[in-house]
Amino acid sequence: MNFKTLMTIKSAVCLAFGILFLASPVFVYSIFGASLSEDVGIFAAREYGCALIGTMLLTWFARNAGESQARRAIILYLFIYDALGAVITTIATLSGVFNFLGWSVVVLYGFLAIGFGYFMFAKPAPSVQPKAV
Numbered sequence: 001m002n003f004k005t006l007m008t009i010k011s012a013v014c015l016a017f018g019i020l021f022l023a024s025p026v027f028v029y030s031i032f033g034a035s036l037s038e039d040v041g042i043f044a045a046r047e048y049g050c051a052l053i054g055t056m057l058l059t060w061f062a063r064n065a066g067e068s069q070a071r072r073a074i075i076l077y078l079f080i081y082d083a084l085g086a087v088i089t090t091i092a093t094l095s096g097v098f099n100f101l102g103w104s105v106v107v108l109y110g111f112l113a114i115g116f117g118y119f120m121f122a123k124p125a126p127s128v129q130p131k132a133v
Contacts, residue, residue, distance in 0.1 A: 006115045007063035010078065013108065014056035021049030033099030055081075072120070079116035085109040 020028045025045030026036050036042050058074065065071040086109035093102030 001115065003065075003119055004063045006112075006119070007059045010112055011056050011059040011063065013112075014052040014059065018049045018052030018056055021045050021052060023049075025049070032101050032105070034097055075116050075120045079113060079120045082109045082113035082116060086113055 017028075025042050029036050029045065036045060055078075059078070062071065062074050065074070086106055089098070089102055089105045089109060092098050093100075093106060098105070
């Protein structure tokens, strides 16, 4: 998989979940067997939706970024974000906060963390310089 494809997948996931968390956080959490009974929980879920929309914009507009310090910073952010998301969601699912569907979120976070980890830790492809004629 190339960098652009991974960034496009991340962008689509963030768009879908961002809209859902902004529009109906109670419904989203109910699918995973959790409830948001407090106004502060609904607020936090909507704040998370806003963060997802921001990440969607970042990944969409940076999907064509060439090798640079800025691209590496973006990859590092996304790698850490998705790796921590996988750990936190694993803990939530194991502890019963989420039902079995929590594992689908763990898999999604894990896939993205592995993908961004590859681009973070793999050696960048050597750039091809045009030959002088």
